[in-house]
Amino acid sequence: MQPGLRQLTAIKATLFVASLVPLAQLAWLGFADGLGANPIEFITRHLGTWTLNFLLITLAVTPLRHLSGWHWLIRLRRMLGLYAFFYATLHFLTYLWLDQFFDWASIAKDIAKRPFITAGFTAFLLLIPLAATSNAAMVRQLGGRRWTQLHRTVYAIAIIGVIHYWWLVKKDITMPLLYAVLLGTLLGLRAMRLTRGSGSGNSAPIPARADRGKQSAVPPDCFSAKAHDRAAIRCGFRLGFPSMAVDDLEGGRQTPFMPGFLPRTENAPSLAEPHRAEQAVAHAEVALVAQQAARASVGKRDRLHVHHRVGEARRHQHVAQIVHVVKMPQGRRAGRAQLLERIGSQRAEHQQAARLQHAMQLAEGRHWIVEPVQHEVGPGQAERAALQGQRPHIGRDAAGCTTAQTLQ
Amino acid sequence: MLIQRPEDILSSEITPRTLFDGRREFIKAAGAGVLAGAALFAGLSRRAWAGGKFTDLQKSPHSILETPNSLREITTYNNFVEFGFGDKGQPAERAGAMRTRPWTVSIEGLVRKPRTLAIEDILKIAPLEERIYRLRCVEGWSMVIPWVGFPLAALIRQVEPLGSAKYVEFITQMEPAAMPGLNLPYLDWPYTEGLRLDEALHPLTIMAVGLYGEVLPNQNGAPLRLVVPWKYGFKSGKSIVRIRFTDKQPRTSWNIAQPEEYGFYANVNPDVSHPRWSQDKERRIGEFFKRRTLPFNGYADQVAPLYADMDLRKFY
Secondary structure (H helix, E strand, C coil): CCCCHHHHHHHHHHHHHHCCHHHHHHHHHHHCCCCCCCHHHHHHHHHHHHHHHHHHHHHHHHHHHHHHCCHHHHHHHHHHHHHHHHHHHHHHHHHHHHHCCCCHHHHHHHHHHCHHHHHHHHHHHHHHHHHHCCCHHHHHHHCHHHHHHHHCHHHHHHHHHHHHHHHHCCCCCHHHHHHHHHHHHHHHHHHHHHHHCCCCCCCCCCCCHHHCCCCCCCCCCCEECCCCCCCEEEECCCCCCEEEECECCCCCCCCCCCCCCCCCCCCCCCCCCHHHHHHHHHHCCCCEECHHHHHHHHCCCCCCECCCCCCCCCCCCCCCCCCEEEECCCCCHHHHHHHHHHHHHHCCCCCCCCCHHHHHHHHHCCCEEECCCCCCCCHHHHHHHHHCCCCCCCCCCCCCCCHHHHCC | CCCCCCCCCCHHHCCCCCCCCCHHHHHHHHHHHHHHHHHHHHHHCCCCEECCEECCCECCCCCCCCCCCCHHHHHHCCCCHHHCCCCCCHHHHHHHHCCCCCCEEEEEECECCCEEEEHHHHCCCCCCEEEEEEEECCCCEEEEEEEEEEEHHHHHHHHCECCCCCEEEEEECCCCCCCHHHHCCCCCCCCEEEEEHHHHHCCCCEEEEEECCEECCHHHCCCCEEECCCECHHHCCCCEEEEEEECCCCCCHHHHHCCCCCCCCCECCCCCCCCCCCCCEEEECCCCCCEECCHHHHCHHHHHHHHCCCCCCCCC
């Protein structure tokens, strides 16, 4: 399932309205005298419950994406996360205003002395930076990696949130336990993905520099970004290897983009001069995006958000890279398998870029690197591909066209 | 807020602020039958318990003058864990399944005349009074409730405790078919509470059989419950089936479950805070602003002497 842009907008609008239902419910119950004998308690509980619900729903997006292959779900995640913050804020305000009526002394005492309030307050404070950095501008400012790292605190927040609930209940832990199990499942799925890639694939050597200069032609059926796709080619700074950040391939803007080979830029722009990355766009001769990746993302009109380790990308909201070795010297299969394996093993939720040192090693081996799409490489795939002498598949290929063949 | 009213009017004769849903209709529909029943019972008992309504209630000097909460508030916001630990509407939804007739209470232990009394006999032990009391829950909320009951002391006198009896234990009914909470392992069932004998004999301590002039609704602990107004609500056991006199301090349910949170004494005390709830303030149900919690729930004048030599921070 891959909704078009219009459908996605409709889905988002529906979700936006649906997420307001819990609030409307309170308004209705208030109007209909249905809040019970202790309305303030009812409102506080209701808003707290929905904060937790939205936290869990937000955390469910990634596992759901992995399980279903519906990568467009990521487009809904920010809204869901912000709704978690929205209900958390209302929950907190209810406490401040309706429950305590701004009795600061009593509030301070509560926060200091009542463990469940301490926990809830902590979770709320931790949510604030996440909400504050949820917009595209902040992602840009922080850079994808730091943004991702910051937003990983949501795991802690959810755990603290469940503890908050757990400590609040008098004796019957049924509901907190339910939340704990759900949260454990969501985090466990991530851990499984993380550990599935670890402990293997670290032994093969990195190719030596001897292979420098040996380049074969671009594999014929690698995806070439089209001229109307907006893509930015970036040069790995200081390293002289080309890599690519694809930014918003969905847009139909006429950005000059020249097919051909990626330049090997010895004088790559440095981090200090991010604007110079733009120049690389003009110099780029071809953007190598594995076909499959293009299909999974671009072809289905989803945005391809690749956040670049080199600098801050433009016009994107999101993050996570995979460095995918597209072109390697002959006879270096172990090497490419290793790289991908590392990607898998070192990345958890967002299979991000291989680290800089990998890139360095690659640069020494004169490998071509393309950074196409996020969340696509399964760590085990690299191993399998290496055994079969194939390039690993990247993600799913709806059309049956695999990168393994195309890139052989 | 003090509402001025003639002192000779019982609050049971005043229409509650909010009538319990459907009560009017119920009364209309059941009217004829109720009247017939009333006539029958009136012949049997001087203070007729007339199919739900008590008549001839005595006023009590121990009643407070604060405005009682509505019947709806009192009967829809309950902690009665046998019917669930979840939200406070559960007891009202579920307690109807509990059978309250026939009902006997076994009075046993260190007494000269142990006996088993039917609820009908218990109702005749002493003149029924209306007692308007504050009720303070350990969770930080409170109500004012117009109970109908009689002093526990009257019941105790009937069985003549031995000199060795120092404590009284109150044990709640277990009816598993009607009480889903009993399946949960959170408390050591049956729900057990206890008082020191002098607390039990104190004139403020009553056994309640009704509220707002009518028979106690099940969710409030029908047909017979303890009311100890200067202690947190959980001390006042509901739907009592056994009263046992002992020489040792009874082990009480909440105290067994969470001793650091719930003491045996559980006197309302703004100076001893609870890990989860501030005890220096409370929300009176129906009010927006919180009130200061009073020592012994405002009954300090009457009951503080009971604890004259005790460190109530230690014996919380």
